[in-house]
Amino acid sequence: MIHKTAIISPVAKIGKNVSVGPYSIVYDNTIIGDNTVIDGFCEIGYPTQLANGNPLVIGDNSRIRSHSVFYEGSSFKENLVTGHRVTVRENTHAGLNMQIGTLSDFQGDCIIGDFVRTHSNVHIGKHSKVGDYVWIFPYVVLTNDPHPPSETMLGVTIKEYAVIATMAVLLPGITVNEHALVGAHTLVNRDVPANMVVAGNPGEVICETSSIKIKNKDVSAYPWPSHFHRGYPEYVIDEWKNKFGEVSDD
């Protein structure tokens, strides 16, 4: 299961039934959970002094696709899944079932909840806080410096179930509240209220999320867990049915 060309540190802690693909490197300060699959051309546990000696921890049953780089000092609970060429720097801690899209770039020092999903090419600036069940779509950037360049770091906060659509930019220190929707190509320059939609440059509140209907149906598309369940475990879907009701999603 470990390809003969993979370079594995003898002091890395590797679980049972782990697979490492061709030409990948696993560095010293790495803990990999059971049944995890790492593709080729990856670097796992890339060394940095900024990790203060803390290991990279990859939870059980994870899948890291090719050409990805994970620094030491970060941790992911079970069932991490990534696309290709993902970068995760040090001191970022994520919960269960994280999904990270191809080419995404996590800058480090972030706190990320359970069941968070990013699509391709998402940039998570240092000191971001992302709540459970958040979705982030391609080319979104979470910034952190209010007057660049400086030493002031004001991370972005995104709360539970919020959705950030393609190519939105979130300015430093912004909070996007629960169940909010940031429209595509929006510049978010102030906090977004819960359950509201913002769009434009600069972003303005344009409606409640509940006013957006599922295509060709007379049913609200939000809260989205009422109809979108793909890839979530049964216990989460059951909880959602109680909280949000249920609508079929064709």
Add this chain to the structure above:
Amino acid sequence: MIHKTAIISPVAKIGKNVSVGPYSIVYDNTIIGDNTVIDGFCEIGYPTQLANGNPLVIGDNSRIRSHSVFYEGSSFKENLVTGHRVTVRENTHAGLNMQIGTLSDFQGDCIIGDFVRTHSNVHIGKHSKVGDYVWIFPYVVLTNDPHPPSETMLGVTIKEYAVIATMAVLLPGITVNEHALVGAHTLVNRDVPANMVVAGNPGEVICETSSIKIKNKDVSAYPWPSHFHRGYPEYVIDEWKNKFGEVSDD
């Protein structure tokens, strides 16, 4: 021509005079045409169940630059050329002479015509349809979900000769018609008429493409095949001369 460090499946079908660079991997379900050059660090025919057993087909005389990943289930006719770190997922079918820029990410299930060119870092969402002779510039995103996240997939359609400039976002289900020009940093939220220019956030029609002159000349820059011919074969340029006339491009 096959580097000694390349890992080539014995069941992959590889044409005559094919070159594969150092540390590249060619998987089982792959057909590579004659005279094709694949750089180092590539993965060709990356396995996925979503391909339903269909192979990756790379046409004759193609050139795939380093660190690129192509999934099984997609196909490219002759003369494909790519930049570095390109990703193409399953079930995308492209015509002749495709050019794909560095870091571009094709999500799969797309139909792409002949002589399409993308510059760097273009994101083609699932279910996109791109016509012949289309140009797409850096950081453009073609989206597909009208109320994310959902199972509704409304791909974008771009018709022949249309040009999408840098960092435009095309919302789900949009059609950009023939010879239209989408300006840089535009959010396209409705169909774009043929031969028109849209710009802004949200995009508005601002003029006809014919009103844009070639720099320092009193000649229209559009339709662009009247003056831009680099890299197209003679039979295409001859057809264009008949259709669009000819102006020199300095």
Add this chain to the structure above:
Amino acid sequence: MIHKTAIISPVAKIGKNVSVGPYSIVYDNTIIGDNTVIDGFCEIGYPTQLANGNPLVIGDNSRIRSHSVFYEGSSFKENLVTGHRVTVRENTHAGLNMQIGTLSDFQGDCIIGDFVRTHSNVHIGKHSKVGDYVWIFPYVVLTNDPHPPSETMLGVTIKEYAVIATMAVLLPGITVNEHALVGAHTLVNRDVPANMVVAGNPGEVICETSSIKIKNKDVSAYPWPSHFHRGYPEYVIDEWKNKFGEVSDD
């Protein structure tokens, strides 16, 4: 210091105490300065006819992170530092202490001053000119074609100490003058005066940079060298103290 799996051309000129990581390739026409560290999976001196036989030159004491590709025909003075998966094409010449962020893509034929820093995923189009001490933040694109596609190339010019914030697009031929600040998500469609802030789509001058205060202080954040010094050498900081005064940056 040269990993046994690295592929090093016997005619490449490699300085003293150079390190090359696993699976990296150093091509023929390459000059690497003393004490430089190159990570794994890199291609250094990637061949191209467009370089006219000129070598890639990497200055002393540089650090190139993994999966990066540098073409022949470009040059960097001492102390280059890059992130991962950087691409630099031919005929780009940069000064001292350049920093290039992860996933950035320099298209070639550019002139870049001393102490220039780009963050992640910056796209520098052909024929750009970037002055000393410029900062460019994530997902910024410098374009060059006024009526794409064409053979007309009007590069962007960015002058000393200017700052370009996240996801700005600079249209062809634009000049951003000294100490200007381009706000996040701005479309810059005309020249930006020195010491001014532009924002919006399209960008408008909104204030002088001096009116932006450091967070929680009654002190201007610009010119930024009055308070931000991280990573610059003493002789630069001393010069800045004389020119711009000094304020502490917490």
